[in-house]
Every structure is written in C-alpha cells, then in structure tokens.
Amino acid sequence: MKWIVNGKKILKEHEPLLNKSDLHEVKSFHESFEQYKQTPLVKLDELANFLGLSNIFVKDESLRFGLNAFKVLGASYAIGKHLSQKLGKDISELPFSALKSEKVKSELGNLIFATTTDGNHGRGVAWMAKQLGYKCIVYMPKGSTQNRVNNIAEFDADVSVTDWNYDDTVRFTAEQASKNGWEVIQDTAWEGYTEVPTWIMKGYSTLAQEAIEQLHGTIPTHVFLQAGVGAFASVIASIFVSTFEKNPPKIVIVEPEKADCFYRSCKAGKIEAVTGEMNTIMAGLACGEPNPVGWDILKCCTDVFVSAPDWVTARGMRVLGNPLKGDNKIISGESGAVTTGLLSILSETKYKDLRETLKLDKNSKVLLISTEGDTDPQIYRNIVWNGDYQSL
Ligand SMILES: Cc1ncc(COP(=O)(O)O)c(C=O)c1O
CATH class of the missing domain: 3.40.50.1100 (Rossmann fold)
Structure with missing residues (x-):
C-alpha cells in the first residue's frame, strides 16, 4: 500500500x-x-x-x-436539471411527480439518454429514464460482469460491453451521442462538458x-x-x-x-x-x-x-x-x-x-x-x- x-x-x-x-x-x-x-x-x-x-x-x-x-442521487438530479433547462423552468417547479407527468413528456418528446458506466451510475440513469418513460443506452467497459449488465438491463436500457477501458468508452459514448442526438448524462467532465457532471456531483x-x-x-x-x-x-x-x-x-x-x-x-x-x-x-x-x-x-x-x-x-x-x-x-x-x-x-x-x-x-x-x-x-x-x- x-x-x-x-x-x-x-x-x-x-x-x-x-x-x-x-x-x-x-x-x-x-x-x-x-x-x-x-x-x-x-x-x-x-x-x-x-x-x-x-x-x-x-x-x-x-x-x-x-x-x-448511492449513484442514483447524481443521475436523478442531473436528469431533473437537464429536463428543467430544456423546459425553461426552475427545478423547484418540477418535483418527481411533475417530471413523470404526460404533460412534461409531451412537451419534451421522445428523448434518449446515454451514458458510460462501470455499473452503478448507469443503473441510476437507466432507473431514472424508466421512471420518466424515456429510452436509455448504456455502454460498459471491457470486463464488466454479466450481473452488472443485468442490473442495468432490468430497467429496459439497451446495454453493451465495449472492448475498451472506462475512459475510452466514455469517449465512444460521447461520439455516438453527438452523431445520434442522444442526451449524455456522464459523471465525469471534459473540456466543453462540465454542466451535467457538476449537477451529478451536486446530486x-x-x-x-x-x-x-x-x-x-x-x-x-x-x-x-x-x-x-x-x-x-x-x-x-x-x-x-x-x-x-x-x-x-x-x-x-x-x-x-x-x-x-x-x-x-x-x-x-x-x-x-x-x-x-x-x-x-x-x-x-x-x-x-x-x-x-x-x-x-x-x-x-x-x-x-x-x-x-x-x-x-x-x-x-x-x-x-x-x-x-x-x-x-x-x-x-x-x-x-x-x-x-x-x-x-x-x-x-x-x-x-x-x-x-x-x-x-x-x-x-x-x-x-x-x-x-x-x-x-x-x-x-x-x-x-x-x-x-x-x-x-
Ligand atoms: C460504489 C461506488 N463507490 C464510489 C464510486 C466513485 O465515484 P467517483 O467515480 O465519482 O469517484 C463509484 C463510481 O462509480 C461507485 O460505483
């Protein structure tokens, strides 16, 4: 040590x-x-x-x-902030029951959330996406165990394990999301991507x-x-x-x-x-x-x-x-x-x-x-x- x-x-x-x-x-x-x-x-x-x-x-x-x-604390708050920003509202006007409502869903349309995870963060994102009725795509690094994949797939997310380590998988997810118009909910920051990770931390x-x-x-x-x-x-x-x-x-x-x-x-x-x-x-x-x-x-x-x-x-x-x-x-x-x-x-x-x-x-x-x-x-x-x- x-x-x-x-x-x-x-x-x-x-x-x-x-x-x-x-x-x-x-x-x-x-x-x-x-x-x-x-x-x-x-x-x-x-x-x-x-x-x-x-x-x-x-x-x-x-x-x-x-x-x-604990990870769902970050994922849920970041998704809450992201959606309230899209709606031009303050998060205090959007408690969980309002975020889940048909009214909010019809205003936002069919969003797709995407993230990279070694397990727990992705589970939090997938859980929150399912609660709110959105699709979720999750990439996991090489070596992720089947039990951890199943823990995320349980919430209807589309989960794949890549051939790369965590940091390279984060880059891959960001590229895919930018090509496909997905909403990235990532718990680490890089140049030009600090708002969501900061919300996650605050969560x-x-x-x-x-x-x-x-x-x-x-x-x-x-x-x-x-x-x-x-x-x-x-x-x-x-x-x-x-x-x-x-x-x-x-x-x-x-x-x-x-x-x-x-x-x-x-x-x-x-x-x-x-x-x-x-x-x-x-x-x-x-x-x-x-x-x-x-x-x-x-x-x-x-x-x-x-x-x-x-x-x-x-x-x-x-x-x-x-x-x-x-x-x-x-x-x-x-x-x-x-x-x-x-x-x-x-x-x-x-x-x-x-x-x-x-x-x-x-x-x-x-x-x-x-x-x-x-x-x-x-x-x-x-x-x-x-x-x-x-x-x-
Ligand atoms: C159980 C658990 N503890 C601690 C951490 C560390 O969090 P961070 O990556 O923000 O350092 C993680 C991250 O996934 C985790 O899953």
Whole structure:
C-alpha cells in the first residue's frame, strides 16, 4: 500500500461546490421522490473501541432507492436539471411527480439518454429514464460482469460491453451521442462538458446533508472517501470542510492501486492519468482520469491520498459483513468497503506512520461511506465466503 501527504492542501483556496440554496434545492428534489428515505448512519462502537478510536460512523448506501448504491442521487438530479433547462423552468417547479407527468413528456418528446458506466451510475440513469418513460443506452467497459449488465438491463436500457477501458468508452459514448442526438448524462467532465457532471456531483450532496443531520452535532475528525473519477469524494469533502470550516475534518482519499490517478496527480502536482487496463475488483473505482472539477477541490481539501491493493477492500467487506459482537452488520461491495478496510489495518505496527500522520487516536471520530452493497452478489460471496479476490 502506498500513500502520500498532500503538501499542496490549502483549505483557504477551496471554493465550495454548493451554497446553502443549492443544498436545499438538491435535497428538496430528492425528497419529492416516492422512493426517498434517508439511508442509515450506522455507529460501530465495538469496532471503534477495538481500533482505539472514539467513534466510527458508516453511512450505508446499499439502501438508496432500492438500487444498492448511492449513484442514483447524481443521475436523478442531473436528469431533473437537464429536463428543467430544456423546459425553461426552475427545478423547484418540477418535483418527481411533475417530471413523470404526460404533460412534461409531451412537451419534451421522445428523448434518449446515454451514458458510460462501470455499473452503478448507469443503473441510476437507466432507473431514472424508466421512471420518466424515456429510452436509455448504456455502454460498459471491457470486463464488466454479466450481473452488472443485468442490473442495468432490468430497467429496459439497451446495454453493451465495449472492448475498451472506462475512459475510452466514455469517449465512444460521447461520439455516438453527438452523431445520434442522444442526451449524455456522464459523471465525469471534459473540456466543453462540465454542466451535467457538476449537477451529478451536486446530486450526491443529499447523502452528506443526511449524514450531517444524523450525526446530531458530532463533528467528524476524519472523513475517508473512495475515489474513481473523484466526483463523489470531492463533493462530500467539499461539504464537510465548508460546513465545519472552524474545525474541518481530515480528508483521506482512497483509490485502487491499479487506478490511482489522484495519488499520482498529487505526486506530480498536476492531473496525471492512468491508462490501459485497470484490473481491480473495485469496479466502480476503476477510472484512470480524474474529473478536473473534482481534482480542483481535492487538491485543496485532501490530507492524504492512499493507493490501495485489492486485499484492502476485501478485508473491509469482511469486517463490515462479519462485525464484532454488538455492532450491526453492513453488506458492502468491492467499491464500498475500501475505506473501512484501510481504517481496520491502521492499528497495525506496519502502518504506524500513516496512523500518526493522520493523528488517529482515542479522540478520533471517523466517518466512512459504504457506497454500495453487493451489487454483484456472486463476486461478493466469492470474496467474503471463499476469501478469493484474485481470480476475479
Ligand atoms: C460504489 C461506488 N463507490 C464510489 C464510486 C466513485 O465515484 P467517483 O467515480 O465519482 O469517484 C463509484 C463510481 O462509480 C461507485 O460505483
């Protein structure tokens, strides 16, 4: 495992991604969905005690909208914003029931949504498109599992697996969409395409707003966040450091070592991509190009970037799924558990330096987000039951 202290962290230079009125707008939009319910913030007291910490809180996103991952928060808000922009209305006039109405559909006509995904984002887009009665086309990178394809096809999307990695598939989708007049709902930005990804990031804020409410005044000292393109981590980090600006938590970003573009960017002092195949079990984090909006936030807010091998998340999945007596169990998938896996090994002598750098001790209150459940149940069982993460 490799890690790097972010010498360039300057909180003063951080521009919060959302102001108070944006935060309210996003949360109200999500609350208008009939499926909306806060996901649980689980307190793992026994684990905290075992690891010599004060508290561990885990936000369990496996229960989000029945979709087993947090990603639908971004896809749904971005589609809501995109459609309200097309209609020339404010999103506050278009709650879920209005967006689903025949009146809105007849004004907008037959739209086709398109996206690239390693699983969860595409599932969110497909789900939202189906709820609103539109067609959806989804491309997935080489190596995507059949279960993850099925999870998306379940919502009547047209799903294909390409021969390329995630970033090349994103480019292919954008080309196809521009040829065919599809609406691209992508969770990463590139030159000339920043509005939708920024809406997607803002959509994730509901999760952080809920967590802050559920913490009932406790201010976390540390927030550990996993990153793929970094859209999720940057918005959550941004909210936590700006909400608690007098006492900001330390931010730890964790990536798979095969796709550690933020770790490398921190080392280089500028955006650095990972190219080629990214064979990691953390499918949702297998992205080699940082979202530039996300990088601008994370370079100012992050304390330490960690590049973690697959066994770290396999360990996190087992720790959460097989808790100490008295703690609740959380089913967490490969991209959901890496932060727990990391925290769980930091009490070992081998990682003493990192623990000390992060000032993790008996006063620490750590927030972790389990961003997905067992989105591929077969892989989940193989890792948790058979202890096998290498043959995937
Ligand atoms: C379960 C899960 N967690 C975390 C992430 C990381 O999000 P981002 O790509 O915005 O960094 C993803 C992305 O797909 C995901 O599916």
